[in-house]
Amino acid sequence: MAGGFVDAGNLKRAHLYEYRITGYFIFACIVAALGGSLFGYDLGVSGGVTSMDDFLVEFFPDVYRRKHAHLRETDYCKYDDQVLTLFTSSLYFAALVSTIGASYVTRSRGRRASILVGAVSFFTGALVNAFAKNIAMLIIGRCFLGAGIGFSNQAVPLYLSEMAPAKVRGAVNQLFQLTTCLGILVANFINYGTEKIHPWGWRLSLGLATVPATIMFVGGIFLPETPNSLVEQGKLEEARRVLEKVRGTTRVDAEFADLVDASNEARAIKHPFRNLLAKKNRPQFIIGALAIPAFQQLTGMNSILFYAPVLFQSLGFSNDASLFSSVITNAALVVGALISMALVDKFGRRAFFLEAGAEMFFVMIAVTITLALKFGEGEPIPKGIGIFLVVGICLFVLAYGRSWGPLGWLVPSELFPLEMRSAGQSVVVCVNMIFTALIAQCFLISLCHLKYGIFLLFGGLIFIMSAFIFFLLPETKQVPIEEVYLLWQNHWFWKRIVGPGPASSSQV
Secondary structure (H helix, E strand, C coil): CCCCCCCCHHHHHHHCCCCCHHHHHHHHHHHHHHHHHHHHHHHHHHHHHHHHHHHHHHCCHHHHEEEHHHCCCCHHHHCCHHHHHHHHHHHHHHHHHHHHHHHHHHHHHHHHHHHHHHHHHHHHHHHEEEEEECCCHHHHHHHHHHHHHHHHHHHHHHHHHHHHHHHHHHHCCCCCHHHHHHHHHHHHHHHHHHCCCCHHHHHHHHHCHHHHHHHHHHHHHCCCHHHHHHHCCCCCHHHHHHHHHHHHHCCCCHHHHHHHHHHHHHHCCCHHHHHCCCHHHHHEEEEEEEEHHHHHHCCCCCHHHHHHHHHHHCCCCCHHHHHHHHHHHHHHHHHHHHHHHHHHHHHHHHHHHHHHHHHHHHHHHHHHHHHHHHHHCCCCCCCHHHHHHHHHHHHHHHHHCCCHHHHHHHHHHCCHHHHHHHHHHHHHHHHHHHHHHHHHHHHHHHHHCCCCCHHHHHHHHHHHHHHHHHHHCEEEECEEEEEECCHHHHCCHHHHCCCCCCCCCCCC
């Protein structure tokens, strides 16, 4: 799979690409995809830890007292504490800052280098958090974790997209989402067990984040660099060797020639971030760098993920029941990722975005109506209503797990040409982390003040983003990355901006 924009005449070589799925290719993709487990483990473990009494007693005694007080506001407001939410959101602010440096490392030193840096930083943060003695140590540890996630989220989707042949690129790229989901699920099981270990169970939950970081670092030492990145660094002979090994054939002349052409085009771009703003790149910038990563967070899914135990406790579940309910919902997330991996290259990206978007919208409306009618007076939630809410949230998670979860990373990684791919992915991660951090910081206070209205708000946003996809995103399934620009030239709206005819990337 060649990357980047190339001359229209050269695009005719795409049908000459040959490949076989080899063990070497599978190993490289699985190891790289472990970067998603870092993000997933943290998403899963944070909400569980912030609902544990031992953790709250040591660092947030006011929240602990409010949690156990029988007040009218307890239903929605028991966890409304901005320092507590800063414990979660500080990671995403750190990831936001680190992704700028990750862009430089990814482009100049390669995707593999960023993956290794991310693993080391995440390992450091996990250790600091496990031995934290005060809130300052917690926040510092979270910042190291955030830097690790910034580097890995910047590099891993690019790595997977560049290593994969076009016909299976969707499934391969979604390994990142699958490992993210598995990381969340494993973290939920760990929280369910460590919650019973007093008074240091929460330290074990946070400290075990060193395990996926160690696995990714050790595996990363043996990881090959992508052919695209090697060509970009001028290592043509090594790039050819890796390409032949990954594709399982020596007949890679056409693909290698496109890689070299794309790299030559890329070298003409001295300011890749500025090139993102070029008129010919407007669709990629608006859809890939801004809209999709923002919309992915505005579904409300990550709020449900990292506050699931807190959310279920706020809805009247006991601590054990809330942790177990979050395990169930995150199992649905894994199932959704597997469905998407199996079918996204057959049915396409748009189909999953739109059908899952409709399901998510109706679930949010149903949850809103249920909570408006049956909840909020400080009384225990009826068992039947509780089961209905868990089922509803599971359906929502299942829909997200096959749509905005994996496709929110896959589609942007498909849109950018080689000369601005690192810069583009950096903006993707930045926007994603900005909205993740803001929602993490605002969700609990919004739950307190908007009550059931917060779910209605997310439902309205899901309707808007589904309409955006319907009108503005062309189908990218099985389209070689070097031919994606043709989609904009033939799109009813974007052709008015980029113009028809052959495109060239050697500007700005």
